[in-house]
Amino acid sequence: MTSTAAPPAETSRTAEAEPRPQGDRRFGLPVATCLVMGNIIGGGIFLLPASVAPFGTISLVAFAVLTLGAVALALVFGRLAQRHPQTGGPYVYARAAFGDFAGFLAAWSYWITTWVSNAALAVAAVGYLGVLFPAVGAHKWSMCLAALTVQWLPALANLAGTRYVGAVQLVATVLKFAPLLLVAVGGLLFFDPANLGPFRATDQSAVGAVSASAAILLFSYLGVESAAVSAGEVRDPARNVGRATILGTVGAATVYLLGTLAVFGLVAHDTLVSSQAPFTDAVNAMFGGTWGGTVVACAAVISMVGALNGWTLLSAQTPYAAAKDGLFPKVFETKKRGVPVVGVVVTVLLASALTLYNYTAGSEGVFEILVLVTTFTATVPYLLSTAAQLYFLLSGRSERVHRGRLVRDGVLAALAFAFSMWLVAGSGYAAVYQGVLFLFAGVAVYAVMAARRRRATVPPAG
Incomplete structure (x- = not known):
């Protein structure tokens, strides 16, 4: 299919300065950084140490490799945001x-990722809510109601305006990181090397063990693009988006690595392999007693609510940017108090419908497949963004800079592209197959929108 040529970035509607309603506030660097960290670190960190423990401490090597790839991707997004500091992030870069x-x-692919992931986060949060309030887990309808509540509360914060989104994100990030840092930093004081277990706990080769553990960890860094997607809501985006992306990614990576290392040294390897709550076991090992479960459950719920708050905003930003260019229905362009309200409402309705389907149909297998698909759909914008950066550099469209800087940016873009390809490979054949079907469904939507644009711009013949 031949695509309609994109207008130059200077004349694209997404590039125009957007009027800000009176009293509306943009995010500063601290909140933008919290948005990145909060979206990267959802609820998965509370299970990651146990998930990779069967491979041995070699999984920390995989974590280090993935961290380098994520930082390269963050640096590329920072450079792209300097060139195109508009709301939409990967959409803006790929179109330009x-x-x-x-x-x-x-x-399209990013939008699918956000609303399916929101449903997954809400369902996962219910498990931790059941620890704090046993009545929540007593029946599937109480669990369903709790999941819907967890989705709609962040949506209401978004509908109230960007200042409330920023406030919730800042508070959630601080509250979430307090117990995580307690284990990540304080746990090193109780560290016992005898608990680490073997370096390679499987019969696989070193390369095979690293790849196998990386397949589990690959998706821990989804969300590095958060500040770039919301660039239009960030003060001085050409400067702050790149900084927030790098600071947020490095901060999340630090918590991931230190937290996983601390848990490895606090919980005996044989116990950790079968643990259902590794951070709970780590806190109990540090201080004794069984109150660690309550602490970790509170941190997990806060973590997921904060992630839902940020992802809900992102889920509306990309359709908003595409709608301004006529590639999504115009209704998604509606914006109040700095927030694309229609995008927020449609996204939370879709996520709620998927949640209801999950609980009423008992379709856990189907739901898990859909969630796995998002790991593939999330990488499509990454690949297009890194390819766009390579295109800008190689086509001479990049700003005139020192040759050494061009080489550096080219190497970073190539590494980020390779990292994105690794994410696709780690998704698995089934997820790629299902994800491609999701993408092809969007082709029909694009055909309708492209036809509407042509009718609006080309006068009828005769």
């Missing part, structure tokens, strides 16, 4: 480089 169709695919 390759035209409308590529931009639409980036927006």
